Amino acid sequence: MSPNAANDVTDALAQDFVKFSVESGVLRFGEFKTKAGRLSPYFFNAGLFDDGAKLGRLGQFYARRLLASGVGFDMLFGPAYKGITLAAATAIELARLGRNVPYAYNRKEAKDHGEGGTMVGAPLQGRVVIIDDVITDGASKRESVEMIRGALAQPVAVLIALDRMERGGRDDNLSAHSAVEDFTSAYGMPVAAIATLADLMQYLRSTDDPALSAHLSRVAAYRERYGV
Template identity: 70%
Template structure:
């Protein structure tokens, strides 16, 4: 019980450190943003704004640490085009730095008809494949990655993301009673590891550290109460 409690404390600390890092990097922003589902969200996470070497290196550390703490086993990493490509590459580098050297691959959206051809680049897809992505909105990218991995004869095993928004997914324009992460876990059978969740963000926004972030807590909480799972 003590070990489990220590692990929970460490996971919570990692999540809070990550949320703080995302806010300070300008990647996690507050205001009014329209989501793919047409909702007006009081916050927006744009992993494309991890846009320099220092930020990407720190981001990879968070991914690697979350994976190590999760206990998820995998044989290689895969980055779905496009945001998943630099994520898979930098996470593979960080894992190797920590003594866990694994192959990585990614896909291109356009089929190449010269050179090696095809849509896959990097190491051959084989064994238990870990998909590395930023967020999961509808599970569409995960399904596409699963199809590519299975077609190559490998096993789609798990997904690691930076932020789990913990909100209802939409199907045919209608809200459903599960999130994209829950869908991937329950319907597609993959393990999912998230560095942080919306609950972690709300916990962070409860603090009054002089930065003014606490002013956003009420709106984010109201959003979760309306769309959360």
């Protein structure tokens, strides 16, 4: 496959994912207060992929994006809590596609009976991809990297659903980089996203729904102010 063809596949996947997220009510438009206190014109809540059909479709997007990324991997890791379901759904879809790999996840609190400890699932070994919904401050991903390295395995990439492409910090002291860029710089590993804010904006430009396209100007203004 030529590089251009690969980009076309990725672009199509991203547009399909944005459409799916909007239709599922996971990606919404309006006015939402973010963790940083900003008023965002859109909100992505992966917790609303909340039934079997949505979760199965979501796993397909994760698996296809991971395979298209070209990252070599041996297993998946899902940080508690959202990452647990996402890693499991991705592993199921990878197996359906003929790539059966183990997965593991962590508990927030160590278990003091039974098998004990904080880790559940397959032993961490080989090349590990961390699966989660988004990166905000990157804290849970950093913890995941340390847990994986602590088990003498190798974290090789992070796969998320949506990259907001947004700078951190306060309005009067914005970071020059996004959380994704900071994480990549700190740990020297790629962060792949099924879709980005740029893909979201392209969807709003191309949609035939005037109610959706009406949100483009506010999303564009938000990206102009906070985007990278």
